[in-house]
Amino acid sequence: MLYPKTTWRGSYSILRRSKQTWKKWLSTLNITDHQDMDYIHKVKRSEIVGLPIVHHHGYVSDLPIKHRFAMRKFHGVMRYLRKDNVISAKQMVEPTWIETADMCTVHTEDYVHKFLNGLTTKQEQRITGFEWNPGLVSRCRYETGGTLLAAKLALERGVACSTGGGTHHAFPEYGSGYCLINDLAIVAATLIRDKMVDKVLIVDLDVHQGDGTAVMFQHNDDVFTFSMHCGKNFPHRKQLSDLDIELDPGTQDEEFLESLSTHLPWVINSFRPNLILFDAGVDPHVKDELGKLNLSDQGLFDRDSFVISTALNLGIPIATVIGGGYQRDLDVLSRKHTIVHRAAMKIWSQHNMAIAM
Ligand SMILES: [Zn+2]
Numbered sequence: 001m002l003y004p005k006t007t008w009r010g011s012y013s014i015l016r017r018s019k020q021t022w023k024k025w026l027s028t029l030n031i032t033d034h035q036d037m038d039y040i041h042k043v044k045r046s047e048i049v050g051l052p053i054v055h056h057h058g059y060v061s062d063l064p065i066k067h068r069f070a071m072r073k074f075h076g077v078m079r080y081l082r083k084d085n086v087i088s089a090k091q092m093v094e095p096t097w098i099e100t101a102d103m104c105t106v107h108t109e110d111y112v113h114k115f116l117n118g119l120t121t122k123q124e125q126r127i128t129g130f131e132w133n134p135g136l137v138s139r140c141r142y143e144t145g146g147t148l149l150a151a152k153l154a155l156e157r158g159v160a161c162s163t164g165g166g167t168h169h170a171f172p173e174y175g176s177g178y179c180l181i182n183d184l185a186i187v188a189a190t191l192i193r194d195k196m197v198d199k200v201l202i203v204d205l206d207v208h209q210g211d212g213t214a215v216m217f218q219h220n221d222d223v224f225t226f227s228m229h230c231g232k233n234f235p236h237r238k239q240l241s242d243l244d245i246e247l248d249p250g251t252q253d254e255e256f257l258e259s260l261s262t263h264l265p266w267v268i269n270s271f272r273p274n275l276i277l278f279d280a281g282v283d284p285h286v287k288d289e290l291g292k293l294n295l296s297d298q299g300l301f302d303r304d305s306f307v308i309s310t311a312l313n314l315g316i317p318i319a320t321v322i323g324g325g326y327q328r329d330l331d332v333l334s335r336k337h338t339i340v341h342r343a344a345m346k347i348w349s350q351h352n353m354a355i356a357m
Pocket residue numbers: 206207208281283323324325
């Protein structure tokens with residue numbers, strides 16, 4: 001099922017940007033700036049102009065101040081997308097939270113019941129990295145709803161991006177590694193259940209293997225899981241994706257991009273998905289505290305541009321999530337996570353210009 005290409009044309013003229021604009025966007029990535037701005041205004045789904053950006057203030061919930069997981073980065077991503085003039089308010093749309101039945105497409109009913117009601121054991125909570133509280137449940141439901149909305153908008157418009165998502169370490173019966181429910185897997189399974197798509201490709205370029213996602217679809221031919229990650233990193237017990245590419249610690253831009261460009265096109269061409277879900281984790285960055293790979297800002301931008309343009313050139317809708325990223329400076333980290341939106345804006349603009357010419 002392919003979406004009509006004519007819907008891509010909508011608003012290309014206001015998104016036309018010069019090469020200098022892309023360079024300027026990249027140059028703003030490392031500016032530390034604590035000024036806030038009002039970025040909350042959003043439009044209805046039918047009123048979106050340009051590339052859809054999905055965000056909800058409910059992506060964030062309270063954590064202890066020194067917690068390693070930088071929860072407030074989700075606000076930071078949207079703030080810097082607006083502040084750096086990457087997107088307009090007319091692109092921003094708000095999701096509803098995910099339904100319980102959708103969560104049960106890949107998680108066991110027992111786990112969903114325990115997670116929703118705070119019945120997981122202390123040991124189970126320790127593995128997730130979070131002490132359970134009702135705010136975490138709400139946060140996960142909005143974040144997964146955001147990935148679902150981005151996927152649906154991608155089916156309509158070719159590409160759409162959330163400002164959260166990528167909780168790929170959650171397994172059917174338990175959470176793990178800061179991931180409580182698996183948004184990528186839930187969305188893939190929900191769209192297939194609802195017959196909106198037949199086949200989904202999950203491209204996971206977070207530095208950590210998408211182990212939970214791999215397990216959920218290991219016996220399912222309708223979802224192809226492709227994970228490219230650092231071999232010597234969490235999770236130490238790897239699972240079997242449909243395609244795993246393990247990279248050595250210290251891998252740099254050129255080697256990473258060469259490996260990606262060797263594998264992604266044949267995966268898409270042979271599997272022919274109706275939709276790609278792309279986890280654009282920024283933890284392969286050289287300055288990431290948990291990553292162990294050595295990608296630069298430009299390398300991440302080129303990576304994301306390659307994935308999105310390859311999908312669109314082959315006529316496959318693509319929805320992006322931000323995945324992992326670990327740096328203590330919240331401003332720098334938040335801006336790193338906007339690289340995928342900057343790349344999507346560039347490809348969106350170029351693609352629409354190409355159609356218009
Ligand atoms: Zn990660």
